[in-house]
Amino acid sequence: MMGKPNFKKTNKSIEKFNKIVNAAAKIFREKGYKEATLEDIANEVGMLKGSLYYYIEKKDDLLYAVVERPLSEMTENLKVIVNSADSPSVKLEKALKSHILSFEKYQSELFVWISIEWFKSEFGGEIATVGDEYDRLFRKIIIEGIKKEEFRSDLDPKLLTFAIFGVYNYMQRWYSPDNKYTFDEISKQFNAFVLQGVWKKS
Template structure:
């Protein structure tokens, strides 16, 4: 799955600094105005270029929506795959997985807002993005399950429901977090990690 997304996304135009700026601008505009209301002209103005110049990089607005949602999700999933397949303990894997989620949110806040809003779901590539999200979910669940099976985590936990709960906590940051908040992302990450670790810890071990 990850190799398929990487192959589709790579070409010389998309690897350019200008294209990266265009995608970042699209993420910002999609978040502010919503995908349906946003126009290519809005995005071109944000980048400081003519609308017609965008067509050197894309053929339609959908192309930008794909890039906006797949870029952070692909990176998050690849990082999580490396964590899940490492030789670290389940507890260490969970810590790293949670940090990966927070770090990704800090780096791609607008992009992940667009992903969570699921405006992409009815697009031609909706199934591909959904599969990538499912892979992320599977890898996270694998870490929880490993912790349960090795007696590091409580055995009365349902890994599927636990992952849903974790995502609910972390993804809800999109609703309230602001750069003007007096909470730093580092502080939020440490507080949330402590909460999750206490929730899953096997106190009888």
């Protein structure tokens, strides 16, 4: 496994670096990772291509930064939910809502995560590790719900997690503000669909 990229950031450069990562996410989504160039990203930020090398060494560095940022934040948020004293049902509802909110906050970044073959990049192993942790935490909620008999005992935690991500992550294919669905509306409908499907019938 390769080591993580060594970004050249100081306190004064963090704001600029974040702008570069935002621009990279936008360009990767619009053009695709293979077709996007560092010059495209530099132009989006309003700087010379050569100036990017103050922050990164290559395009793969930016792919890692684009994907790692939301995944790390989502994973930390999910850890808080999993480790709370809430019931499994409440944990699952909060986890699903957090997933939707993350999509709202990081639309381009999560589009890159879901759509682009990042696993073929130099840092694909590191990115996969973060994603695997997120998956594991989601399954932990399902397993707890089954053990406490809040969720149906015939559910396979791994398959159910795949199904949940399939429904929620497909949003990157169809979501647009022009659809006139708010994230709150989507969250309520999707959450009801999942929760009603997993609850143990009394």
